[in-house]
Amino acid sequence: xxxxxxxxxxLLKPSETLSLTCSVSGGSFSGxxxxxxxxxxxxxxxxxxxxxxxxNTNYNQSLKSRVTMSIDMxxxxxxxxxxxxxxxxxxxxxxxxxxxxxxxxxxxxxGTLVTVSS
Amino acid sequence: DIVLTxxxxxxxxxxxxxxxxxxxxxxxxxxxxxxxxxKPGQAPRLLIYDASNRATGIPARFSGSGSGTDFTLTISxxxxxxxxxxxxxxxxxxxxTFGGGTMVEIK
Numbered sequence: 069x070x071x072x073x074x075x076x077x078x079l080l081k082p083s084e085t086l087s088l089t090c091s092v093s094g095g096s097f098s099g100x101x102x103x104x105x106x107x108x109x110x111x112x113x114x115x116x117x118x119x120x121x122x123x124n125t126n127y128n129q130s131l132k133s134r135v136t137m138s139i140d141m142x143x144x145x146x147x148x149x150x151x152x153x154x155x156x157x158x159x160x161x162x163x164x165x166x167x168x169x170x171x172x173x174x175x176x177x178x179g180t181l182v183t184v185s186s
Numbered sequence: 187d188i189v190l191t192x193x194x195x196x197x198x199x200x201x202x203x204x205x206x207x208x209x210x211x212x213x214x215x216x217x218x219x220x221x222x223x224x225k226p227g228q229a230p231r232l233l234i235y236d237a238s239n240r241a242t243g244i245p246a247r248f249s250g251s252g253s254g255t256d257f258t259l260t261i262s263x264x265x266x267x268x269x270x271x272x273x274x275x276x277x278x279x280x281x282x283t284f285g286g287g288t289m290v291e292i293k
Contacts, residue, residue: 103282113230113273113284128281162229170277172220174241176229 070095072177074163080184086150090163090177097121097144101166103173104137104148106159118166119146126169153184188212188276190285198293205261207288209274214254218278221250221259224271234259
């Protein structure tokens with residue numbers, strides 16, 4: 069059974085960098101596409117970006133200037149960095165898997181609440 | 187970006203009743219539409235992909251239909267565990283976008 073386990077700092081100050089990691093177990097890591105999605109409290113879902121096992125990326129243009137995603141094939145983990153955070157970046161962040169670029173998301177991590185507050 | 191509009195925002199029904207949820211796209215997404223269920227404090231769960239294909243392990247009471255700009259998720263007979271929030275998502279164009287959600291609540 070595929071499992072995605074994520075972790076990272078839950079409380080940040082404005083202008084700091086958000087950093088989250090997602091570990092994949094129970095299935096192949098290569099050949100899939102790995103996304104980050106966020107959900108502000110009480111609101112809907114926003115896709116942030118995705119990457120594949122080769123490190124090729126596809127970012128949402130709305131966040132592209134602040135987002136970096138990376139992958140570590142040797143440890144089956146991928147990561148998200150979001151720079152210069154503000155209160156508007158407060159959200160639950162999810163990692164997820166798809167079988168194609170821009171594909172549907174069939175496995176999700178448990179979510180990490182990141183709060184940005186001074 | 188493609189905008190997805192879900193209706194109604196809230197659907198109040200009783201267990202055993204049929205639920206019909208709608209998702210309308212601002213432009214054609216062919217059949218590249220998925221449905222997810224989300225319960226409080228949980229990640230979304232994939233129910234339907236490519237408009238009408240049930241994901242692994244999803245009960246047959248869930249079905250999806252539609253193409254182009256108009257899509258429907260039907261739950262044929264609501265079970266207690268089906269009361270939740272439902273989102274549609276398109277993958278026709280990048281970025282993936284999600285609808286605003288429909289809450290199915292107990293009447």
